[in-house]
């Protein structure tokens with residue numbers, strides 16, 4: 210049987226890391242099995258569903274290179290099919306009309322509370338033969354006794370007693386399907402063979418299997434992935450770092466890195482840390498998904514990002530530079546990239562460097578840089594600047610010569626002169642070789658920046 214997986218986000222917010230990992234696992238599994246990966250937008254909650262969220266989700270998936278096969282399926286477009294199936298269940302006597310008002314149900318709940326037993330709808334409308342009114346919901350008949358067993362590919366065998374489940378609603382009184390029914394019908398219509406999703410859906414799964422069984426539809430294979438938590442063990446939230454995928458794009462993480470990080474967050478293959486896309490597709494399997502929750506660790510994500518960044522050629526770095534850093538021609542930019550690349554951990558480091566190399570002024574000095582500038586010996590600095598001004602062939606070697614001679618003359622260490630120079634021309638306390646930076650910056654700009662700080 211062909212494997213068909215799906216990612217089924219609700220467009221009620223942007224795509225977060227947990228969702229991105231679910232999408233990734235579904236995508237990889239489909240690719241690994243030579244199957245298909247489909248995207249379904251679960252937009253039946255008309256109040257909370259927003260087109261902009263849908264766009265953001267699709268953008269995020271595209272950025273992560275998780276492309277879906279076939280057109281997007283919109284759950285809202287299948288409503289008539291959902292309603293049809295609900296009525297089919299009614300006709301077959303597998304669902305029934307419940308006329309209970311909110312008040313009636315409240316009374317039932319209060320009674321349960323008094324008795325200190327968990328509330329469950331009594332099923333009192335199950336045997337009503339004659340219609341009581343036009344206002345009703347459809348509830349599915351849950352078998353009275355027995356055990357419902359789910360063979361989950363990650364969680365193993367999970368069992369629930371039918372007795373603990375109530376006859377739940379499949380069609381609301383306004384004739385709209387509930388999520389529980391819509392998901393099952395859509396997955397069936399889309400021929401989904403494998404459902405891979407967060408384990409927060411585990412309890413829904415039992416209800417969904419009841420619908421599958423009532424309709425005598427083949428139950429897909431389920432894999433419920435343990436959730437991702439923050440490093441402190443609490444639910445992943447803003448506090449643990451940016452949450453939405455697009456925020457990571459804004460922070461300039463590489464999509465390859467985010468994918469690799471998410472892949473390793475909950476899945477493993479021996480001790481292997483880094484996977485090319487082809488390797489990931491080849492090796493991915495459900496058996497490799499762990500049973501325990503994963504912890505999000507931004508530092509680790511950053512280091513994975515650095516790993517990928519370090520492997521880029523200068524031309525590739527040029528390609529990912531943001532437009533505002535592309536003021537110069539490619540040749541100049543490549544020279545700047547080469548200057549910063551060996552020390553850069555990510556694209557931001559390169560862009561920071563390019564910024565101070567391209568702009569007329571330093572717009573921001575770090576506190577440490579200011580400290581160094583303020584504690585430098587002004588006289589010695591002026592003496593050095595004077596000498597630098599006399600250089601006719603502005604090259605790293607000649608600049609180095611001048612600075613070294615000043616170090617010697619004033620009986621200092623290289624740092625005493627180089628550090629204030631670096632701080633005043635870059636605004637930072639670290640940079641590539643200061644002689645090279647001065648050379649590339651050009652004589653005029655260099656001298657201007659130095660004078661601005663020491664004159």
Ligand code: GLU
Pocket residue numbers: 217218219251392406410
């Ligand atoms: N729309 C659901 C959600 O966003 C997912 C449904 C499913 O995967 O079955 O959580």
Ligand code: ZN
Pocket residue numbers: 306307308309332333334
């Ligand atoms: Zn009822």
